[in-house]
Amino acid sequence: MKILLCFGTRTEGIKIAPLYHKLQKSSFEIKLCKTAQHREMLDQVLDFFEMVPDYDLDVMETNQSLNGLSANILSKIDAVLNDAKPELVLVHGDTTTSVMLALAAFHLGIKVGHVEAGLRTYNKKSPYPEELNRQLTGRIADFHFPPTQKAAENLLKEGVNNASIIITGNTLVDALLLTSKKLENGFTTNAIETLKNKINFNKKVVLVTGHRLENFGKGFENLCKALLEIAENEKVEIIYPVHLNPNVQKTVFEMLSGVKNIHLIEPLDYPSFVWLMSKSNLIISDSGGIQEEAPSFNIPVLVTRETTERDEGITAGFSFLEGTNTSKIVEMANKLLHSKLAQEAKPNPYGDGKASEKIVNFIKNNI
Numbered sequence: 001m002k003i004l005l006c007f008g009t010r011t012e013g014i015k016i017a018p019l020y021h022k023l024q025k026s027s028f029e030i031k032l033c034k035t036a037q038h039r040e041m042l043d044q045v046l047d048f049f050e051m052v053p054d055y056d057l058d059v060m061e062t063n064q065s066l067n068g069l070s071a072n073i074l075s076k077i078d079a080v081l082n083d084a085k086p087e088l089v090l091v092h093g094d095t096t097t098s099v100m101l102a103l104a105a106f107h108l109g110i111k112v113g114h115v116e117a118g119l120r121t122y123n124k125k126s127p128y129p130e131e132l133n134r135q136l137t138g139r140i141a142d143f144h145f146p147p148t149q150k151a152a153e154n155l156l157k158e159g160v161n162n163a164s165i166i167i168t169g170n171t172l173v174d175a176l177l178l179t180s181k182k183l184e185n186g187f188t189t190n191a192i193e194t195l196k197n198k199i200n201f202n203k204k205v206v207l208v209t210g211h212r213l214e215n216f217g218k219g220f221e222n223l224c225k226a227l228l229e230i231a232e233n234e235k236v237e238i239i240y241p242v243h244l245n246p247n248v249q250k251t252v253f254e255m256l257s258g259v260k261n262i263h264l265i266e267p268l269d270y271p272s273f274v275w276l277m278s279k280s281n282l283i284i285s286d287s288g289g290i291q292e293e294a295p296s297f298n299i300p301v302l303v304t305r306e307t308t309e310r311d312e313g314i315t316a317g318f319s320f321l322e323g324t325n326t327s328k329i330v331e332m333a334n335k336l337l338h339s340k341l342a343q344e345a346k347p348n349p350y351g352d353g354k355a356s357e358k359i360v361n362f363i364k365n366n367i
Contacts, residue, residue, distance in 0.1 A: 001367070003028050004086035008035035008059075008073075008097030010042045011172075011289050014270055016092055017049035018174035019115065019356040026360055031084045035059050035073050035097045041244070044269040049175075055080045063246070066096060066129060073100040081108055088367060091137060092116055092171075094130035094288075102140040111367070114141035115359065116170060118151030119288075119309035126307040127288070128214050134309075143367065145359050147292075147350055148312050163366075168358040169351025172292050177353040179274045180296075191272035199237055199263065204337050206230065207280040208240040209287050210304065216247045219324035223284075223304055224255035226329035231262050236337070238262045239276065282336050284329065291319050295348040300336045302329065312349035 003023060007016050013034070023030050033055040036042060046053070057080070059072040073096065081089075081104060089105040091098040093116045102112045114137050124132045138144065144160055146152040147170035155165055199205065210223060231238055242252050242264050256262050268276065274293075277283065283294055284302045291310045294301045295318045306323045313319035320336070322328045 001028050001088060001363075002031070002084065002086045003088045003090060003363075004031045004033055004081070004084050005090045006033045006035070006077075006097060006101040007092055007095075008042075009095050010045050010270075012092045012095060012097065013042050013045035013049070013051070014175045014289075015116065015171045016090075017045070017051060018178060019090070019171050019359055020051055021049075022356040022360045023363075026364065028363075031055070031086065033057070033077075033080050033084075033101075035076075035101075041267055048179075048270055055084070069096050070100050073097060074104055077101060077104045078108075081105065081110065086110060088113055088143075088363070090115060091141075094119070094127075094134035094137070096129070096133060099133040099137045099140075102137045106140050111142045112137075112140055113143040113145065113359075113363070113367075114138060115145045115168075116147055117141065117144040117165075118146035118148075118153075118155040120151075120154045121307040121309045123307050126214060127212060127305065127309070130288075131309070143362070145355075145362070147355065150312060166358060166362045168362075169353075169355040170292050171351075171355045171359075172289055173296060173348055173351035174353050174356050176274060176293050176296055179271050180278070183271060183275055183278075187271060189269060189272045189275075191268050192275050195239075195272070195276060199239060201237075201279055203235050203237045203261075204233075204282070205280045206236060206238045206333065206337070207276060207283045207285075208238060209243070209283075209285040209290065210252075211243040211245060211248060212286040212305065214306075215286055215304065215324055217251075219304070220248060220251040221255065222324045222326045223329065224252060226326045226333070227256060227262060227284075228259065229326070229330045230333050231259050233334075234261065236261060239265065239280075241265050241267045241273070243267065282333060284333065292348075292350040294318060295346070295350065298345055300339075302332050302336065304329065310350075316346060316349045318346075318349075 032053045034053045035057040057076045090113045144165045286304045301319045
């Protein structure tokens with residue numbers, strides 16, 4: 001069987017890497033297509049996971065609109081599909097790349113498999129545009145690989161045939177565990193060595209990330225105000241790898257530069273970020289992926305979003321949904337920094353590191 005894996009963002013690259021290598025070890029003919037919806041951060045992931053794309057759509061443009069990006073992907077992908085002639089296209093999650101590739105495959109009568117299917121908030125404006133991207137991809141897909149029971153139940157409620165669904169866990173946990181093992185065996189990077197010399201890890205370490213479109217402007221301003229208050233505690237070190245988006249950088253650098261215990265650094269390559277995450281006491285983030293990764297380290301995540309499609313982490317006591325209200329962020333951050341949350345290791349609700357294996361077995365036996 002000919003299979004085409006398609007991805008465009010750094011997170012997608014991380015999440016498809018273990019699946020790509022599992023498929024390569026099977027009897028399938030695998031082709032890899034990147035749209036390069038993200039470029040710099042994605043290329044780091046490809047190097048680390050030793051993936052060489054067969055096709056590169058190179059769609060990245062400065063301050064590109066969502067409509068422009070969508071049209072760019074859709075107009076360029078026909079040549080790839082006609083050349084690769086896949087019997088199955090695998091897409092991931094909730095990106096513009098995923099929904100446009102799924103649509104293009106449907107137009108050509110090619111079957112679509114959706115990895116990380118079924119996550120829902122049922123609020124099409126949050127997360128934006130990811131919620132609707134994921135729903136639309138789910139309507140197009142022929143095969144669905146939800147990471148959790150709840151995600152599978154969402155699909156069943158929407159009328160998806162149970163025979164086309166298998167609960168797999170999240171491939172991100174596969175990637176995280178593979179990376180952690182490399183780090184434990186002595187793998188290091190220049191960024192890791194720099195952080196070791198720069199940060200006092202005897203203090204409470206707060207890792208911050210942020211990139212969501214719906215938080216641009218007031219949301220990021222409120223987050224920065226909260227970080228300034230948290231940083232008043234000299235026993236805290238805040239590390240913020242600042243996203244490359246200029247809408248993020250302008251606010252963050254204007255408001256947080258020059259504070260002694262707030263370290264604004266460039267985005268980290270994936271293994272360096274995993275290492276830093278493992279050394280943190282608290283993560284403040286609007287990232288979906290981090291909500292899935294942090295439980296493997298028993299680290300609490302303060303989620304700066306109004307909604308989340310990953311309720312399992314909240315139910316398990318790993319994630320805390322606080323939005324971008326400054327006082328709520330400060331109050332919960334201080335509470336979590338002084339709590340004994342991780343007395344005992346609890347299982348990660350998003351998987352056990354065998355998601356890729358389950359997907360490959362399903363494809364072998366059912367497609």
